[in-house]
Amino acid sequence: MRGEREDYLTVSELTSRVKFLLEEEFPHIRVGGEVTDYRVSDAGHHYFSLKDERSQVRVVLFRGKSRFVKGDLKNGNFAVVEGSLTVYEPRGEYQILADAVFVSGVGNLLLKYHILREKLEKEGLFDESRKKKIPLFCSRVGVVTSLSGAAVRDIVRIIRNRFPNTEIIISPTSVQGEGAAREISEALRLMDEYGEVDVIIVGRGGGSLEDLWAFNEEEVVRTVASLKTPVISAVGHERDFTLTDFAADVRASTPSNAAEIAVMVKRDVVERIGHLLTRVVSRLSERIETLKGRVGTLRGELKDPRLIVRGMMLRLADLEDRLTRSSPERRIRELKKLISDFLFIMEKRLADLFSERKRGFESLKGKLHALDPKGILKRGYSITLDQETGKVLTSSSETAPGRKVKTILGEGGFLSTVEEVQK
Amino acid sequence: MEERELTFEEALKRLEEIVRKLEEGRDTLENSMKLFEEGVKLARFCNEKLDEAEKKLQVLMKRGEEIRKEDIDEEEFFSQE
Numbered sequence: 001m002r003g004e005r006e007d008y009l010t011v012s013e014l015t016s017r018v019k020f021l022l023e024e025e026f027p028h029i030r031v032g033g034e035v036t037d038y039r040v041s042d043a044g045h046h047y048f049s050l051k052d053e054r055s056q057v058r059v060v061l062f063r064g065k066s067r068f069v070k071g072d073l074k075n076g077n078f079a080v081v082e083g084s085l086t087v088y089e090p091r092g093e094y095q096i097l098a099d100a101v102f103v104s105g106v107g108n109l110l111l112k113y114h115i116l117r118e119k120l121e122k123e124g125l126f127d128e129s130r131k132k133k134i135p136l137f138c139s140r141v142g143v144v145t146s147l148s149g150a151a152v153r154d155i156v157r158i159i160r161n162r163f164p165n166t167e168i169i170i171s172p173t174s175v176q177g178e179g180a181a182r183e184i185s186e187a188l189r190l191m192d193e194y195g196e197v198d199v200i201i202v203g204r205g206g207g208s209l210e211d212l213w214a215f216n217e218e219e220v221v222r223t224v225a226s227l228k229t230p231v232i233s234a235v236g237h238e239r240d241f242t243l244t245d246f247a248a249d250v251r252a253s254t255p256s257n258a259a260e261i262a263v264m265v266k267r268d269v270v271e272r273i274g275h276l277l278t279r280v281v282s283r284l285s286e287r288i289e290t291l292k293g294r295v296g297t298l299r300g301e302l303k304d305p306r307l308i309v310r311g312m313m314l315r316l317a318d319l320e321d322r323l324t325r326s327s328p329e330r331r332i333r334e335l336k337k338l339i340s341d342f343l344f345i346m347e348k349r350l351a352d353l354f355s356e357r358k359r360g361f362e363s364l365k366g367k368l369h370a371l372d373p374k375g376i377l378k379r380g381y382s383i384t385l386d387q388e389t390g391k392v393l394t395s396s397s398e399t400a401p402g403r404k405v406k407t408i409l410g411e412g413g414f415l416s417t418v419e420e421v422q423k
Numbered sequence: 424m425e426e427r428e429l430t431f432e433e434a435l436k437r438l439e440e441i442v443r444k445l446e447e448g449r450d451t452l453e454n455s456m457k458l459f460e461e462g463v464k465l466a467r468f469c470n471e472k473l474d475e476a477e478k479k480l481q482v483l484m485k486r487g488e489e490i491r492k493e494d495i496d497e498e499e500f501f502s503q504e
Contacts, residue, residue, distance in 0.1 A: 137431040139476030147482070153501060156480065160497075165476045169492065171483040194483055194490050266473065273469045276438050280462035283445035287455055 011092070019087035022094055026085035031057065031096060032110040035079050035103070046073070050081060050096075052114070058095035059083075071103030078111045079103040109209055113216050117243055120218075125225045126246040132230040134250055134261065135198045137269070140167040141262050142197035142229065144187045147172040151205045151234065151255035158259035163266040169197055175204040181217035188220075192227045200227065201258045202244065203234030215242035224248055234258035377410040384408075387415065396421050429465075431472045438465040 009017075033050030040046055044063035049056045059081050061069065073079065083098040120126060141159060145151050152170060159166050171194075173187035174180050184202070191200050202224065204212070214220060215235045224231050225247040233248035234255040245251040252258035377383065384393045387404035399405060403418045429437070441462040445455060480500065481492040 135430070135432065136435070137472065139472070142483075148503075156497070156500070160478075163476075165474065165478040167477050167479045167481070169479075169481045169483050170495075190483055190485055190490065269473060270470065273435070273438070273466050273473075276435075276442050277463065277466040279442045280438075280445060280459055280466070283442070283448070284455055284459040287445070287448060287452065291452060 012089070015087060015089050015092050018092075018094075019089060022085045022087055028082075028084060029096065030080060030082050032078065032080040033057070035073060035077050036075055038073060038075050046098075046101075048073070048075075050079065058093060059098050059101075060088075060095055061098040061101060065099060068098075068100035069103070070101065073101060073103050077103050080110060109213060109216075113243070116216065116218055116221070117246070120221060120243065120247070125221070130225065131249045134230050134232065137264065138166070138198035138262050140169060140197045141259075142191040142194075142200040143168060143170045144173060144184065144191055144200060144202040145170070145204055145255070146175045149175065149205055151203055154205075154254075154256045155201060155234075155259040158256050159263045162260070163263045165266075166263055169194070176207065176211050176214055180214035181219050184214055185219050185223040188223050188227060188231075192229050195229070197229060199262050200229050200231045201234055201252075201255070201262060202231060202248070203252070203255050203258060204236070205255065206237040206240070212236050212240055212242055215244040220244055221247045232258045232261055377408065380410070382407050382409050382413075396423060429468065431469060434465045434469050434472070438462055438469065441465070 031050055033052050033056075036049050036051050036056070038046070038048035044066070046061040046063075046066065046069070047059070049058050051057075061083075071077070071079075080102045081096055081098045082100045082102075083096050085094060086097045087094045124130070141155075143152055143155055145155075147170065156168055159168060169191070171187040171191040173183040175184065188200065188202060191197060204215075212235055215233075221243040224233070224244050230250075231248045232250045232252050233242070233245045234252040234257065235242045235244055236254075238253040241251075250261055252261050385391060385406045385408070386393060386399065387406050391398070393399055393405065399418050399421065401418050401420055404415060405418060406415055407413050441458045444450060444458055445462070448455075450458065480495045480497050482495055484491045484493060
């Protein structure tokens, strides 16, 4: 069967992979919460869950580790469990395999932490909107920490490396133990009152929850939130989150990191300004070169001023001409001329046509005259008709002696009798 | 530039703006020259600001109402590690 499927995991395979991942990722953890569902099995193992407002996690402490339970392990008490994370494969449940359990009643530090955190969060002390911006360039950095700790040396060293001529002003304070919270608050207020620093770094190096506790005290947290100067917090290591971190404008993971946030690398800034300046200069000189080029071209195009004047005059005349031509009066005049020209031509044509016709008519009239028999008669010819039949005689054979004929002349006529026919 | 002293950020921002304007090249030559002058001034101002800070390590103390600063020798300071 196993060889036939490749598109899914078996439950065991999934579980063992999850187990592997969790154990890899959480080899050692410390978790605090309220104890619930506590029982001891017949074999003597301890089973319980830790819970807070949102979640629960199961815990197992084997019989052999019973002596690492400090305090009264019972439901409702607050406990911090140290151990590793594992998965109980038969049920696919993840749980904490405890190495030690620290129990205390109400008054426990972690509980205090959570209660205070919730309270200040509700007040809006940690709101993003309250956060001040850290200036881009801090020439004076204030440091609030212990003069004897490693933190202050880390900060000074990193600042000197990045931006050597930064002024560093330390407001010394103890950072743990009795009265530390009050001292830190006073040192912070003194620095803020001094008012000459661009940013304040407050913090200390790593330590236990108890060591870092002053930075979870309400007085310190409230002081940090109230300062006019921007604050970078740097308490303990990357994993430690104190309430001071939440109240600060920026949280740094370590004191060194705080110094990196506060101070730029000088060379980078100088380079950036230099680069900007180079661009300003090069853009402007490019611009000037372009303009110079244009001026040069224009100068090349310059000619004898008289030619220019002539050219200008020509252009002006042309423009004037075009202008007048385009005036309405001019247009009307032009149209009128066009019409009268047209009329003139038409009249001339008509006259020509007429005289031509007249000439034609005259010659036609002449032709008609020529054809009119009377015209012929006028020139001496005559017409002879048979008196009886009225027929025009055109041949001598059409008449005979003794016949009466009528002769028509150009004017008048006469009657006569044929005496003899001549062939 | 205004009479009020600019902050370093403002100066740097303005300098970047000037570079952008000059790169767009839409201004008249006269304006470009003005921008150029301003840009050079700003760059000088920024550099001066960067050098203005003094290399000093001091401790802040309060004596009564008076806030006092006391210099620390850095070499000695690091040797205490």
